Amino acid sequence: MTPIQRRVMLLAPLGFAAIGGVSFWTLLERLREGNYDPHGVPSVLIGKPLPQFSLPGQAPSEGFSSADVIAADRPVLLNFFASWCIPCVQEAPVLMTLKQQGTPIWGIAYKDKAEATTDFLKQNGDPYARIARDEPGTVAIDFGLYGVPETYLVDRSGIVRWRWAGGMSDDVVRQSLTPLLQSLA
């Protein structure tokens, strides 16, 4: 073995350790910034038409269907939420801000009792232009929902452009939603 070969053999494990360390650090950093979720399941709906549905309303709002979402003349945020969901409480102020900025948010109350939803909206504010109810949770399954809250951005032609699983933070809105809303406007 030449001295160079010997040196390569000695340094190779260090090199592998360095690559591993940098990868791990990147992963932790992305976890901290909130743009990586190891449990996240990518949505298969992105770039596809919104699933067909028709849901009853949460009084006083009338229910709505997928056709109504498409008929809206601008991109709509569809937000699945529930009164029993803690991240939904944390997300509420973010949705209120979005509403104030003029983004239409349509809510779907997932597996929730009507009175509980009413109480939830009284306590945390009501950012929704319309609210439908998916008490059996079957429409949610058609969306590929695996938890609440989940938010889908549907463009004018009814194509799902974006999905966020879990509560949206101000960072998420600033980094991914706002640029997309501007490009679709």
Next chain:
Amino acid sequence: MLFALPAFAVSDPAELLPDRQQEQRAEAIGHQLRCLVCQNESIEESNADLARDLRHSIRQRIVAGDSDRQVIDWMVARYGNFVRLRPPFNAMTLLLWGAPGLALLAGITAVWLARSRRPAPPALLTEAESRRLAKLLKP
């Protein structure tokens, strides 16, 4: 533990299909599908609400006359291939399924390289050398 029966989350008898054969099919399908909430359990084993709803959906589709393949495709259309506990063989998973073969190939190559680099054994002694050796070794 070894003798413990597998824990089934289907605790409510109302969930089961009356037709035994259909129920067995539903269970077999459920065991192949990942619960999206507790991701290393199948939806047949999970106690999560969503898993219960998905078990119910699977049974509805079976009663409606779907084949096993159609039921799984129905799930994949909603949740993607991630929902399958056994990933299908396609362009995306080529490396995953091919990894054992690649590792074997790498091993064989390494052994072959190590062998071919080994210096050739020294030539046999010539007749003159053997005679000299015999002479030297003689007491």
